[in-house]
Amino acid sequence: MKKVLTIAGSDSGGGAGIQADLKTMTVHQVYGASVITAVTAQNTLGVQGVKTLSVQAVISQLDSVLRDIEFSALKTGMLANSQIIEQIAAKIKEYSLPNLVVDPVMVATSGDLLLKEEAVETYKEKLFPLAEIITPNLYEAKVLAGVETEENNDPQVLAEKLITYGSSWVLIKGGHTTKKRSAKKAVDLLYDGSQFIEFEAEHIPTNNTHGTGCTLSAAVASNLARGMDMEKAVGQAKKFITGAIKNNFPVGQGNSPVNHFWRLQNLQHSSNQQFS
Template identity: 45%
Template structure:
């Protein structure tokens, strides 16, 4: 005989792509939710064939399938927090934005997956425009990397001062708190994030982790923030706790495959085995 958990378990929803290599996308998000003792649900937007060396194929799901997944979770289980990742194309982005408008989530973290950490654009200009105009303004927080912040702000980012200026510009455009990730910068600014909520700036820096295995850090950070919000944390403490989690996961990154391995989402289990 088994006993079910009687206490209320927070629920988080990830709306993102599937990573067959398990390092990023919904796989990383669900592991991150589980680490935080939050029940993870998902709406898959696309299926990728990828590993530690790169992506070899991407197939978008029909818009109707994405909507059906969101509606299935929302209408029955409920959602305390949600996060978006790779939405891939204009139709999917517009559909997700409409779902959020019709049935607002209490907490929505938008990871605007537009440009990779190396500067490669991942979605087309039309998709970027819809993301900026229809989805991001509905978010609780938006978490662009350096290159995505450049697109959203129209400013070149080469320093922490540039990040602060970009954060202010983006906030003026969309009215949403922003966390710009500095992982693409060098020197003293490497790994430093800038947060701006329209009133104050905060500079977030944790221990720099020297590892080549960083796949999924952006997904993991946004998912960890969403998990903390689902647990009832206020926004800025949620960001601080999430950044600490990502740093610990990087300290226990997994050297899998022949390329860039993923962070160690379940690092306490690894520590237990040592």
């Protein structure tokens, strides 16, 4: 079984962050290990508190798992500040870790900020050049590209800017929000510096989308660890997250998470029908 590492924040509500990553890795049949960067007091209604761990606490976790376990891929989520990003980048180089998936988490689904502003430049300068792929949503892509106006929402333009920061691939989530696409479609755009590849799925009208970004990037990392090329890894991850959103269920009183176990439930349902 391949091993995949997630470096991210903890979501006490279980829908995003480390918890979402480990659930996703498990159903993708890889072994997930974790390094926690921050602890959030969080539920489906929002983020009530954030405690960022010290850089030393993060690095201690990293050294502990990296000295013992050989990883085939890793992903980063909430990294909180420049100091943590810089030290994680240094450790990735020190241990020559493969298949880095960077999900540049800036805000929670509820709109709560999860990244200090000064950390944006550190992402671009230190971590992106080490990444096999970065997976910003449209809002994050605009911030990273330095775009502020609503007129510059073209994912292709944003992807062309972001690829200059050094990653091998860029995946921009949420291209369906542009005028070029119907609201009935959810389109993600993959770019390697020479070709654009679109992944289109039905747009599912629901507020239960907590953890979508974490889940998608964890699925991509899991697929890369299992030996898929990038196009297939992203395509399969897109199918997984679409199903997870479509099969969502209410957990709390606010924006509930996606359903990480939908495939297992479908298999169980089919098995029950077969033997009933």
